[in-house]
Amino acid sequence: MKAAFFDTTGAPDVIRVGDLQTPEPKGDEVRVRVLAASINPIDTYIRSGAAPMPLPKPAITGTDFAGVVDAVGPDVKYFRAGDRVWGSNQGLLGRQGTCAEFVCVEEKWAYHTPNGVADDQAAACALVGITAHLGLFQRAKLTQRLPDMGRQETVFVNGGTGGVGSMVVQMAKAAGTKVICTVGSDEKARLATELGADCVVNYKTDDVAARVKDATAGAGIDVWFETVPPTDFDRTVDLMAPRGRIVVMAGRAARPVLPNGPFYVKGLSLVGFAMFNMTAGEQVACAENINRWLSEGKLRALIGARFPLARTADAHTLQEENTLRKSGTLTGKIVILPAA
Structure with a gap:
């Protein structure tokens, strides 16, 4: 199969596209023919070595996927060949990535794709x-x-049209807030309003x-919801409601x-998390609502660029230019199309 992979961490040009052995599903794995993958900042951090993780060698890049199950392992319970699926949590913690023609995924990290929802x-x-x-x-x-108020x-949310920020805007609106x-x-600002934001502020x-x-x-x-590295908790705490999170x-x-003083007097909470440290059980509840909102037209991804598999290194470069150097040349997600 064709895949985008790297043998050592480094700049985007460590990524090569070539032939690797097509994986065989074992145990509770499903093999997915990947029709769309997407690039996230974490993919570039792993590839660069900024986020050290155990990696297979060679390591295929890519966290997210959507496609069709074409084979299943002997212990798979919930999927069969021909099912459309999507998911994440690949390409990290020792798992192979998704920028390839095929990927084997433990079924706990895969979810059925609703009818009418495009793979990208x-x-x-x-x-x-x-x-x-x-x-x-x-x-x-x-x-x-x-109720009490x-x-x-x-x-x-800081960054209402970013990858996570645009999801926060739409989900919060779907929840009635x-x-x-x-x-x-x-x-x-126009995009954020279309996504449902009630008030859009130009921070510039x-x-x-x-x-x-x-x-x-x-x-x-x-x-x-802070999607960027926090720098001014004084301002944030001042703008919070009592018992805010x-x-x-x-x-x-x-x-x-x-x-500290105004933080505890207001009864505030500060919570942090990294998505890839959350359990499969915690994440499946997310997928259920995501599927419902996708089907209802209440949720959509902003896609800013699409690349064929052969240009995965260029996709990483574009992501880094915007995540690290704030070039402003990308609005939305980067999608990789292995069949293009």
Whole structure:
């Protein structure tokens, strides 16, 4: 089979595309003919060595996938050949990645793809959708209303058109809450509004604190979802509602100061998580809602670029230019199409 792989960590040019042995499913594995994969920042961190992990040699890159089951291991219970599936959690913690014509996946990490949902959408929603769902519902315990206060909960997300941020906006709206987000351009503001954001703040031109206070009528934010490395907890804590929850899931090297006094007086919570450390059982609940919202048209991925398998290194370069160097040349996810 054709695959995009690397033998040593380093810059994007360590990725080669060539022939590898087609894997055979063992135990509870399903073999998926990959029709779409997607690139995430974690894929570039693993490839570069910034996020050290056990890796097979050679290591196929890619975390997310969507495609068709073409063979199953002897212990598989829930899938059969011909099933359309999607999933994530590959290409890390010793598992082979998804930027290949085939990938073998333990069935606990695979989910049925709903009828009418395109493979590129399923793949592009995978890691970012599961991450957003875990942060909102498993970690922050998002609810529709605050009975004691007689109002909707309000969710704030930095980067409302980013991979995770766009999922947070849509999921929070699907759950019946008010959503405020930041963006960096008028075009992204339009996109965020289309996704359902009630208030969109341009962090380059607007006074973010003033806009948030105005949008919440001074009540503050109930769930602050931080998709970028946090730098100013003083501002965040000041804008939080009593008993609010702050979610962090990025910024390995970030060391922001926490204003202890106002933090505990407001009764706030600070929760963090890494999606790939969450159990399969925790993640399957996310997949069930993602499938329902995809089917209902309440959730969609913003896809900013598509590449054939032969250009996987270029896809990594584009991801790094935007994640690390903030070039602003990408809005949405990068999809790899192995059959293109």
